[in-house]
Amino acid sequence: MITLYGEGRGFRVAWLMEEMGLSYRLRQVDLLHGVEKDTEFLAVNPAGFIPAIVDGDTVMVESIAIMEYLLARYGPGSLVPTPGDPDFATYQQFLHIGEAGLAGPVNAIVATKILAPEEERQNWTVGWARDVFNSRLGLVSRQLAHKPYIAGETFTAADISVTYALELAQRTIGFAPGATEKDYIARTTARDAYRRAMDNCPATKAWVAGLAGAK
Numbered sequence: 273m274i275t276l277y278g279e280g281r282g283f284r285v286a287w288l289m290e291e292m293g294l295s296y297r298l299r300q301v302d303l304l305h306g307v308e309k310d311t312e313f314l315a316v317n318p319a320g321f322i323p324a325i326v327d328g329d330t331v332m333v334e335s336i337a338i339m340e341y342l343l344a345r346y347g348p349g350s351l352v353p354t355p356g357d358p359d360f361a362t363y364q365q366f367l368h369i370g371e372a373g374l375a376g377p378v379n380a381i382v383a384t385k386i387l388a389p390e391e392e393r394q395n396w397t398v399g400w401a402r403d404v405f406n407s408r409l410g411l412v413s414r415q416l417a418h419k420p421y422i423a424g425e426t427f428t429a430a431d432i433s434v435t436y437a438l439e440l441a442q443r444t445i446g447f448a449p450g451a452t453e454k455d456y457i458a459r460t461t462a463r464d465a466y467r468r469a470m471d472n473c474p475a476t477k478a479w480v481a482g483l484a485g486a487k
């Protein structure tokens with residue numbers, strides 16, 4: 273049984289495990305209240321960020337790396353194109369752009385806009401992070417203009433990475449998806465595995481419901 277520590281980007285990992293039919297349990301981590309006293313979690317990830325997993329003797333952090341580990345160790349089924357597939361390079365590229373080019377810059381914007389002291393909220397770095405997000409989003413949009421999924425004709429783990437990032441941006445920095453991205457998000461989030469992951473991630477579910485109610 274795999275233990276997943278924390279929601280947030282842990283949602284990517286839960287969604288992947290649902291797609292793969294792996295059994296896991298979610299161990300909540302509250303980053304905002306008392307994480308410094310959560311000795312069990314800090315023993316797993318002394319750096320104190322989520323997600324992390326424990327799988328037997330294996331302990332890991334970094335959502336995309338965890339996904340690659342699970343796919344290599346227990347899969348990948350149809351979730352990764354084979355290295356000889358013409359879509360493989362595109363798959364690999366967008367798997368990482370989902371975090372390095374999209375969700376990563378969102379973190380910088382959220383931290384500054386929401387967490388920084390009032391007088392430090394307007395700064396050059398926020399504009400830069402938004403430009404990084406937008407330029408990588410351009411690559412996503414260009415791909416989705418002629419393909420239903422981010423690596424091509426079929427759903428892959430890269431769609432989990434990118435969908436999570438787009439939803440995070442919608443929920444936190446006011447990203448308004450165009451028609452193509454909206455259709456894409458509707459397509460990927462209609463999957464049963466997404467719904468099951470959402471049901472297993474109560475904090476994410478409550479957060480999303482709260483945002484919907486606030487509109």
Ligand SMILES: N[C@@H](CCC(=O)N[C@@H](CS)C(=O)NCC(=O)O)C(=O)O
Binds near residue numbers: 281
């Ligand atoms: N690149 C990391 C980012 C992890 C990350 O930013 N996690 C957030 C929650 S989703 C967090 O733990 N933030 C608090 C911190 O970094 O100390 C990943 O993909 O796992």
